[in-house]
Amino acid sequence: MTARKGILGATIFFVLGSIVFGVVYRTMAARPVDASSVEVKIDNFSFTPPSLKVRVGTQITWTNRDDIPHTVVEEEKIFRSKVLDTDEKFAFTPTKPGTYKYYCSIHPKMTAKVVVE
Amino acid sequence: MPQRNNEILFDHNHDGIDRRGFLKCMAWAGTGALCVLQGGVLKSYSLSDASHQHAAGELSFVQISDSHMGFNKPANPDVVSTLQAAVTKINALPVAPEFMLHTGDITHLSKPGEFDQVQQILQSAKPKEVFFVPGEHDVLEDDGQQYRERFGKNTKGAGWYSFDKKGVHFVGLVNVMNLKAGGMGSLGAEQLEWLEGDVKHLTKSTPVVVFAHMPLWNIYPDWGWGTDDSAQALSYLKPFGSVTVLNGHIHQTMQKVEGNVTFHTAASTAFPQPHPGEGPSAGPMKVPAEQLRALLGVTDVNYTRGERALAVIDSTLE
Numbered sequence: 114m115t116a117r118k119g120i121l122g123a124t125i126f127f128v129l130g131s132i133v134f135g136v137v138y139r140t141m142a143a144r145p146v147d148a149s150s151v152e153v154k155i156d157n158f159s160f161t162p163p164s165l166k167v168r169v170g171t172q173i174t175w176t177n178r179d180d181i182p183h184t185v186v187e188e189e190k191i192f193r194s195k196v197l198d199t200d201e202k203f204a205f206t207p208t209k210p211g212t213y214k215y216y217c218s219i220h221p222k223m224t225a226k227v228v229v230e
Numbered sequence: 231m232p233q234r235n236n237e238i239l240f241d242h243n244h245d246g247i248d249r250r251g252f253l254k255c256m257a258w259a260g261t262g263a264l265c266v267l268q269g270g271v272l273k274s275y276s277l278s279d280a281s282h283q284h285a286a287g288e289l290s291f292v293q294i295s296d297s298h299m300g301f302n303k304p305a306n307p308d309v310v311s312t313l314q315a316a317v318t319k320i321n322a323l324p325v326a327p328e329f330m331l332h333t334g335d336i337t338h339l340s341k342p343g344e345f346d347q348v349q350q351i352l353q354s355a356k357p358k359e360v361f362f363v364p365g366e367h368d369v370l371e372d373d374g375q376q377y378r379e380r381f382g383k384n385t386k387g388a389g390w391y392s393f394d395k396k397g398v399h400f401v402g403l404v405n406v407m408n409l410k411a412g413g414m415g416s417l418g419a420e421q422l423e424w425l426e427g428d429v430k431h432l433t434k435s436t437p438v439v440v441f442a443h444m445p446l447w448n449i450y451p452d453w454g455w456g457t458d459d460s461a462q463a464l465s466y467l468k469p470f471g472s473v474t475v476l477n478g479h480i481h482q483t484m485q486k487v488e489g490n491v492t493f494h495t496a497a498s499t500a501f502p503q504p505h506p507g508e509g510p511s512a513g514p515m516k517v518p519a520e521q522l523r524a525l526l527g528v529t530d531v532n533y534t535r536g537e538r539a540l541a542v543i544d545s546t547l548e
Contacts, residue, residue: 158453158511180303181513182339182370188411196339196370199303216411219366220512222454224412 160225295478296498300338305501305514333478334365334443403442415444415457437472450506497527523548
């Protein structure tokens with residue numbers, strides 16, 4: 114009897130827990146990345162992720178993993194890296210909310226954006 | 231199989247341009263033939279023909295491109311040696327070229343030492359006069375200031391200029407400045423205005439050679455292989471009977487004929503890049519070491535007075 118109750122209790126706990134987890138996970142996907150710092154990878158002439166959502170105050174670090182140099186230049190020049198060779202990094206921490214579109218000034222077809230909340 | 235000294239004559243449009251023959255010739259190019267367009271008549275030559283029977287004519291010059299001095303990744307860890315091999319190739323040409331054009335990406339990171347090294351290596355080339363235009367890798371961080379200090383004498387704006395050699399008018403254009411997000415190469419209003427004035431008073435029979443780093447025709451916009459405002463530039467060249475456009479940037483040879491304009495891109499002396507769309511990106515393409523030099527090269531150009539078009543001949547380093 115006790116064993117069955119135990120199993121029942123565990124099952125209920127597991128099911129409820131899954132539901133709660135699922136709800137929390139789904140809502141989290143629509144919210145900005147919840148971390149103090151996030152990474153953007155530069156490789157194969159692209160920025161990954163091409164669209165990033167973060168909170169004000171989150172440090173964003175771009176790392177160039179390509180075998181060609183690139184830059185990170187915001188269209189209104191709000192942030193601008195020097196030339197990044199392979200494995201070099203650039204960091205920026207937004208202080209104001211908004212949508213920041215940026216690109217590589219050497220290879221301007223490489224475009225991406227950061228949405229800051 | 232390519233045939234020697236074979237003339238092809240299909241001139242259905244009666245404009246002296248042999249389009250069908252040209253396409254046939256280009257198909258042979260992959261097997262080691264070269265196509266020489268002279269006065270509207272195509273001749274094909276086997277590249278294994280060591281004597282390189284081209285018409286030396288009155289003017290002979292060489293185009294090199296994309297030396298990327300400072301690049302040291304696996305696609306080519308030794309760009310110094312391959313540039314030196316290009317100079318050796320140039321010095322072995324049966325007709326010594328009078329001068330050289332370098333269509334940009336001279337350096338990889340715009341560093342002073344990189345510029346120095348290229349200039350030093352080119353000193354051992356027989357043609358002492360070299361005309362440059364910058365690539366996007368030559369104008370990093372300083373808007374091209376260093377580039378212009380070295381190569382910008384008598385140029386205007388970002389470094390554009392023109393000069394004449396033996397009746398041929400040469401125009402060096404800069405299309406790598408102030409590139410806009412999502413765009414390709416860019417000439418800009420000031421340079422276009424200058425170009426219009428520069429060619430306006432030339433007689434229309436003057437052969438014109440335009441050289442610039444990024445292609446002046448849209449080879450592959452997805453990879454930025456083109457120039458956003460080149461159509462306007464080309465409109466100023468439309469009245470001329472012979473226009474040759476020489477570009478770099480794409481690290482492979484490619485050619486297109488449109489009316490009186492022959493567009494041609496040169497191979498790099500540093501590393502090859504994939505064909506349009508073949509691969510994840512436009513970047514350096516790694517090949518087995520023994521194949522590298524067959525994908526790098528120089529371009530020899532010859533002009534004979536009275537011939538409408540210039541003969542453009544590509545050679546690989548090996």
